[in-house]
Amino acid sequence: MVIKCNNGHWYDSNVDLVCPHCKRENGKLAMRLDDKEEDDKTVSFIDVAEDMQGLDQQIAGSLSVGSSGSSDAVDDFDFGMEDIDIDDSDKTIALGFFGVSEEIQPVTGWLVCTRGEEKGKDYRLHSGKNFIGRSAKMDVVLLKDNQIAREKHASIVYDPKGHGFYISPEDANLVYHNDQLLAKVQELRENDKIRIGETE
Known part of the structure; x- marks a missing residue:
């Protein structure tokens, strides 16, 4: 479905979750729902957190048109990143493991x-x-x-x-x-x- 972002750009929401034009202009992080995890790159947690906060409004704008075609505004859509206190000491930290979960042995x-x-x-x-x-x-x-x-x-x-x-x-x-x-x-x-x- 082709929709218009908050900045006036038109894009296909079935292909991109957020506006690719805004993403390219701002250099922001954007992910499609079916994107795979990139494990070859080390990224700063600060950059990811800032990007996720900036995407709140873009995603809310892209979700404003429901599946029935009616325009329902999404007022509060966020990733919960505002409450995270981030200390950028340039250390690599593990945020989680996304492999097969192991059964805990007592x-x-x-x-x-x-x-x-x-x-x-x-x-x-x-x-x-x-x-x-x-x-x-x-x-x-x-x-x-x-x-x-x-x-x-x-x-x-x-x-x-x-x-x-x-x-x-x-x-x-x-x-x-x-x-x-x-x-x-x-x-x-x-x-x-x-x-x-x-x-x-």
Whole structure:
């Protein structure tokens, strides 16, 4: 449907959500409803916020003609950007992740590092198998201990039916449970000591 913007420009609202002439003249940000996310560019949050505020009136003007052809004025159309206090320190910040949402896994227990480079840090355990290693893909990440395998040095399994924790070495890696070399799956009890590499 061809409509006229507040500045007197004519454009097709089925193709552009806001007036492309005003967009080009003002250098403003405009998005079509079916636009895809651009992840190759870093943009200032300040610029986006200012652009979104400027688009309020343009979009309100473009929405003033309803689907039935009647002219219904849109009085209050905004993006809610006025209430945002913006500190432009030129730091890149993540505003959200638009990928597949992951199911939140409830915490079933914790490990606490008592010796090593990460002393004092705690690690959350979830139901099922928790892999231990240096890689960010692991459930328990011991990044600073180079004696630990990058992936799957050991695993701790939480059994939801029996309400128990079990530790197991993976791929013939050395794991100590209460100062004894772990050769097979062993049940963990409260205050048990696990040593992997230089981390305890």
